[in-house]
Amino acid sequence: MDALRRGWVGLALFFAALVLMPILVFGYHSQEPRSGPTPAASPAPDGRPSRSGPGAMPTPSSTMSVAPFTFAGIHQGETISGFRIIRVETTGYAGPLTYVLNGPTGPYRRDLPGPPYLFTPHPGGWQTSEVPDGLYTLTAILVGAGNTQISISFTVSNGAGTIG
Incomplete structure (x- = not known):
């Protein structure tokens, strides 16, 4: 409970999102090859x-x-x-x-x-x-x-x- 009040959990989640976001975006864009212009x-x-x-x-x-x-x-x-x-x-x-x-x-x-x-x-x-x-x-x-x-x-x- 003390860690939650100090914001450590929120800070840890923020850094996890910073690390995971580029990985997720790159994975999404590389799933399907595009056949032509949209x-x-x-x-x-x-x-x-x-x-x-x-x-x-x-x-x-x-x-x-x-x-x-x-x-x-x-x-x-x-x-x-x-x-x-x-x-x-x-x-x-x-x-x-x-x-x-x-x-x-x-x-x-x-x-x-x-x-x-x-x-x-x-x-x-x-x-x-x-x-x-x-x-x-x-x-x-x-x-x-x-x-x-x-x-x-x-x-x-x-x-x-x-x-x-």
Whole structure:
């Protein structure tokens, strides 16, 4: 009890953490070889390095393919309005998928544990009248397939609002 009051136990735990932390971090990073760049490590479209670290949103990059997958319900360069049902169709993949929408509203992220891969910021789909007009990029990331991703760009043109 006397040692506890003097702080020796706390000090011993602190030094043990200092010694063990580098060993644990090195062991974690050397467990799995990386097969390629992750979305946070890929450069932004204008050539600048993208943000990385906790909470960083992936930036759109070129289409890579591990499991075949495509967008349905929207086309590259399309101008959309009203209620839309957008989904990703995959062949041979049933793991987690992350949607990231970038545009005038800032990044919006939606994580799905498995199919169906519907982009649903609103019940049943996406009410585009709830976001400002402008150019958007929707990225779909197959989380369980090495963060393979596809992106599509389109324009929303129907009135201003916010994702709800």
